[in-house]
Amino acid sequence: MITEFLDKINQFVLNPIITLLFAVAFIVFLFGVFQFVKDAKDGDTKGEGKKKIMYGLFGMFIMFSAYGLIRIVLDTFGIDNPQDYISL
Numbered sequence: 843m844i845t846e847f848l849d850k851i852n853q854f855v856l857n858p859i860i861t862l863l864f865a866v867a868f869i870v871f872l873f874g875v876f877q878f879v880k881d882a883k884d885g886d887t888k889g890e891g892k893k894k895i896m897y898g899l900f901g902m903f904i905m906f907s908a909y910g911l912i913r914i915v916l917d918t919f920g921i922d923n924p925q926d927y928i929s930l
Contacts, residue, residue: 845921852921856912864905871898 874894881887 845919848916848919849921852912852916856908860905860908860912864902867898867901867905869898870894870901874898 871894874891874897876891877894878888878891881891
C-alpha cells in the first residue's frame, strides 16, 4: 500500500514539478548565456549574465540532486519500476 502511494506521488506530483523546475533553471541558464554574449563589452550587464548562468547551473544541480534523493527513497521502499522514475 505505501509503495503504491509513493509510486503515485512520484508519478503525478514529483515528476512534473521537478521537470518544470529543471526547465525553468535551464531557461535561466540560457538567458544568462545570451545576456553574457550579447553584452560582452558592457561590464555591468555582463555581470548580470554571469549571475544568471550560475543561478541556472545551481538550479539544475538541485533538480538532479532531488532526482537522486527520490531514487534513493523509492529504492529503499522497494519500488523498482523504472518506467515510472523521473525521466530527465
